[in-house]
Amino acid sequence: MKNFLTSDRESRFNEILFENRNKSYGAYVLRNEEGLIMKKSLFIGVAFFAAIALTPLLINALVVKETVLPAPPVIHDLTPIPIIRDKEPDVIKPAPPVAPKINTYDSRVATPTKNAREAKPVTPDQKQNAIPGTETSLDNPPVLTPPVVETPQITAPIVPELPKKVDNTPVDRVDVEAGFNGGINSFRAQVVQNFNSEDFDDSFGLMKTTVTFIVEKDGTISNIKANGSNKAFNAEAEKSIKKIKGKWTPAKLNGAYVRSYFKFPISMQFE
Numbered sequence: 614m615k616n617f618l619t620s621d622r623e624s625r626f627n628e629i630l631f632e633n634r635n636k637s638y639g640a641y642v643l644r645n646e647e648g649l650i651m652k653k654s655l656f657i658g659v660a661f662f663a664a665i666a667l668t669p670l671l672i673n674a675l676v677v678k679e680t681v682l683p684a685p686p687v688i689h690d691l692t693p694i695p696i697i698r699d700k701e702p703d704v705i706k707p708a709p710p711v712a713p714k715i716n717t718y719d720s721r722v723a724t725p726t727k728n729a730r731e732a733k734p735v736t737p738d739q740k741q742n743a744i745p746g747t748e749t750s751l752d753n754p755p756v757l758t759p760p761v762v763e764t765p766q767i768t769a770p771i772v773p774e775l776p777k778k779v780d781n782t783p784v785d786r787v788d789v790e791a792g793f794n795g796g797i798n799s800f801r802a803q804v805v806q807n808f809n810s811e812d813f814d815d816s817f818g819l820m821k822t823t824v825t826f827i828v829e830k831d832g833t834i835s836n837i838k839a840n841g842s843n844k845a846f847n848a849e850a851e852k853s854i855k856k857i858k859g860k861w862t863p864a865k866l867n868g869a870y871v872r873s874y875f876k877f878p879i880s881m882q883f884e
Contacts, residue, residue, distance in 0.1 A: 783874050784871055786866075788866050793859065794832075800877075807857065813849075821881075823878045824840075828873050
């Protein structure tokens with residue numbers, strides 16, 4: 614079946630191409646209906662994209678939006694409140710203090726009469742806890758106020774703070790190593806200068822030792838000791854270091870000067 618997209622030239626080409634062949638074969642049908650297939654594909658594509666574009670509009674049209682009503686206006690009542698001035702506020706008056714009752718005794722001198730009654734005499738102890746008056750009333754116990762005892766303030770004795778014990782033990786590991794003022798090369802040169810090699814004129818070969826000493830906090834050195842195989846060479850190495858004039862900068866640990874060990878190797882070749 615021909616359509617408007619298939620030209621006569623293409624149709625003739627298809628007839629020549631499939632001459633003496635089975636035209637019911639699928640390729641012949643596909644070539645002749647190519648235009649129709651393209652047309653259907655175009656319509657389907659346009660319809661698909663149109664459906665995608667119109668879907669949000671249809672959804673918005675079908676969704677029922679809730680109508681938000683505005684809040685009712687707030688009406689303020691401005692009616693003035695009448696002020697009642699006829700009635701005065703109640704004033705609460707404090708009750709007068711009640712004086713405590715105390716013992717009294719009749720201090721009046723009795724007048725002798727015909728039918729006089731003998732009054733019970735008041736003892737001196739009762740008079741001590743009562744005051745004179747016109748009648749005797751001893752049923753009220755005296756109000757005793759306890760004396761105020763001042764407690765002396767006890768101050769704790771001031772304990773003097775003991776000085777902290779300073780640890781002067783020499784250390785092997787420090788943050789800043791001790792150093793000779795002038796540099797280690799200057800120290801080495803003085804060792805060589807002070808070393809007396811005349812006692813080793815008959816010696817041959819390499820002699821070496823390691824001198825260990827302590828650098829004190831004031832820059833001096835102490836406990837000089839050489840550790841080598843030759844005792845004479847060790848003794849001369851110790852003498853050479855003791856003759857050196859000059860001070861050291863002590864080592865530091867945690868920001869403070871400390872006593873520290875220092876090792877200095879010495880080796881000499883004798884021929």
